[in-house]
Amino acid sequence: MTITARVSKLPECDLCKDSNIFTTPEDAQYDGRTRSGIWAFMCERHFQTNGTGLGLGRGQRLITESEHTDEDLGRADQLCLKCGKGCPSNSMNKEEIRYRILEQPQKIELMLMTGLYCEEVLNF
Numbered sequence: 001m002t003i004t005a006r007v008s009k010l011p012e013c014d015l016c017k018d019s020n021i022f023t024t025p026e027d028a029q030y031d032g033r034t035r036s037g038i039w040a041f042m043c044e045r046h047f048q049t050n051g052t053g054l055g056l057g058r059g060q061r062l063i064t065e066s067e068h069t070d071e072d073l074g075r076a077d078q079l080c081l082k083c084g085k086g087c088p089s090n091s092m093n094k095e096e097i098r099y100r101i102l103e104q105p106q107k108i109e110l111m112l113m114t115g116l117y118c119e120e121v122l123n124f
Contacts, residue, residue: 005031005060013043015050032059 015034016025028041034050041062042051052058 003054003060004063007062007064010062010064011041013046014040015042015046029062030054030059031062033057 010027010029012025013028014025016023026043026045029044030042030047030051031039032042032047032054033039033052034042035052036050040046040050047059054061
């Protein structure tokens with residue numbers, strides 16, 4: 001399980017909907033397990049107060065498909081070109097690495113400068 005999940009549109013926060021029926025719920029940035037054990041779409045505020053973190057069995061950060069610019073994706077792809085393994089553009093490995101890198105854009109520059117490649121991203 002990755003710590004990010006791409007969605008076409010951010011869903012509404014389930015906890016906002018449950019806590020106040022008279023206001024418009026915030027967009028959810030997370031899909032995760034709450035401290036009470038149920039899973040919910042959560043906005044930043046509710047994730048900070050009710051979420052259990054990110055990772056397997058805990059939760060994922062939701063990102064929209066358009067959240068990363070073509071320039072960001074191109075810079076991440078530079079790393080893939082340097083690796084030289086030639087992963088197909090639609091391979092799970094390439095997508096996984098691409099979005100893990102893009103979660104923290106400063107990693108791209110550091111990795112390109114230091115020569116780290118895809119397998120090393122997971123432990124960086």
